Amino acid sequence: METFLDYLKVFAVGGGLCAVGQLLINKTGMSSARILVLFMLLGLVTELVGAFSYIKGFASSGVTVPITGFGSNLAKGAMQGAKEGGVLGAVGGGLKAAAPGISAVILFGFLFALIFRSKSKKI
């Protein structure tokens, strides 16, 4: 029952964020790149002011799976880097924390683009 409740929270918060994104598409016609940047910065600022970990404690993957989690990672890594490594840590810490995700995207993007052909023209 507790697990079910946890997943319900993940579903509600994650779904809610996506619905806000959809609302922005419908109302403003913003491009997907702009909306993704906006959500990423939202996560980054929330992390910076220290609120992200509370929301994460409540919604877990509901807020880390959306791109807000990527922004939070960047801010968390940068601030941790600043604390441990001074200026160099502050400059490099963000990208270091986000590196697994970015590396994965580059690797899979490169491999799949070599193997597969675009399907969008056939539909």
Added chain:
Amino acid sequence: MLDKSDYREYVAKNAPRSPMLRSLVAAFVVGGLICCIGEGIKDAVSAIFPSMTEEDAGAWTTIILIFIGSFLTAIGVYDKIGRFAGGGSMIPITGFANSVVSPALEYNREGVFFGICAKMFVIAGPIIVFGVVAGILAGTVGLFV
């Protein structure tokens, strides 16, 4: 012959009842489901590797979700989900993967160097640039707090 008010009535009757509401519900449900899949992966990773820190489990979850998003994009399924779900498939990290893999596939006919590698970040580039710059700002704040 239809006059203007008849035509308006006709449109009101035959247009999809609320494309706004429909798209919001679709985004909510699909986005929520993707997040739940992420939570499931994180729980599974933590169960298989009990000694793993929560941060590492989160990083693995991200990598696995990116793999799934990339693969579904490569076989053409993710775009179909996207047409239905809109923001629901765009906002999660799988959508970030889609935004990289989709142009990479699209431009692979222009070659590996200037097709795949150069065009890969045509959508995701701004996210990484803004992310890195804002991250450095956050680190600078961290130096003084």
